[in-house]
Amino acid sequence: MELRQLQYFVAVAEESGFSRAAERLHIVQSAVSQQIRRLERELGVTLFDRSTRHVRLSAAGERLLPEARAVLAAADRAVRVAADVRSGDDGVLRLGAVNAPGDRIYRMLSELAAVAPQLQVRLRRLGLADRLAAVRSGELDAALVRAMPAAPELELLPAWTDPLYVALPADHRLAAEPTMRLEQLADLPVRLAPRENNPPFHDLIMDAFRAVGVEPRLGPPFTDFQETLVSIAAGPPSWTVFYEVSGLPTFPMVALRPLAGPALVTSLAIKPGPPSPHLRHLLHALAVTSTDG
Incomplete structure (x- = not known):
């Protein structure tokens, strides 16, 4: 079963005809008829009662129409989510955390939520060596570290300074x-x-x-x-x-x-190279909260 078969099925049902469905889909009528017949064979049911003058949903077609619409809606949602993940507005950001003074972490997460409300942040507390190894391996997207002037194979971006x-x-x-x-x-x-x-x-x-x-x-x-x-x-x-x-x-x-x-500098350890969209949002949140104090 293909998504386009379900799209054709819904179009024929909503337009009450193959020719009008073909016009709506901007394809030839024979292609619509062919895909509907293939879908009926795959499902083992007749979806439409056909006559020379009318095309109506069969009982099976009426039952399957809401399911087909739900599948197409889910596919549309998946496409939108994928687009949001590509832009960094959705998805999961895995961050190695430290105990931070005051409410720095909370303010950073609040700012990040304001910029990308669908982005989920998973904080992990690991020892320093494990934190850095997890960033190198890709298990973490980034990690906060203190007082480190350099880290092999990683880039350190200053996040904030504490006395x-x-x-x-x-x-x-x-x-x-x-x-x-x-x-x-x-x-x-x-x-x-x-x-x-x-x-x-x-x-x-x-x-x-x-x-x-x-x-x-x-x-x-x-x-x-x-x-x-x-x-x-x-x-x-x-x-x-x-x-x-x-x-x-x-x-x-x-x-x-x-x-x-x-002073004590806390940095964000990331892999070298252009940051991902998720990391760009995080860097923005860090910049705003560090400016706020």
Whole structure:
């Protein structure tokens, strides 16, 4: 069975004749008659009661007419959806996500929905290496990554920039400063996670130390945020550096201060080459939300 056979069947039914259906379809009448006979053979039923003066739907034809219309409507919808997918207005965008400060992700998704309301976004949270591998393999269309200057086989497009913060004992003399500089903290042991836990962030901080000519004093490693803050509050003087994820915490005996530099850049990792329509919509949403702050 072919779609054109159903189209001819519906046209003959609606025009109540083969000649008028042929005129409507802009083809010869013999082609319409031939396709209707072929359709009847394939279905094993007679669709029309034919006479020399009239063509009427048979009982089988009356029953099958709504089904034929439904099939043609579904085919039309499929064509429209395919066109929307080609334009990026429909389909699925698979995005590797990170925990973002404030409501950045929500604002980005809201802007994306305003531009392409039919586009579905599937967020996946994976480790950094798995996130990048998924983009390279095509399992993800793009992935957000932090503090990465480069990634082999991928293009990194800056999405937004966030400040870094220092946590240090509230009774330390530096806690009176409104903003911290790495040079001021050189004599105080810093708690950093081992490099293998987060290579880009670890390298960002160590490169920043080198840029200002400071050799950091490494203290006990950063474990998790809560435990590290407890250690800073109750243990020997030390400090750590972090980025905001879900708001700045309030913790007794710990002071939180902005770090003058460096800043934390979040980028969108994509395959090199012209972006797909889906990605163009995403890049637009990122541009709008990053401009909004």
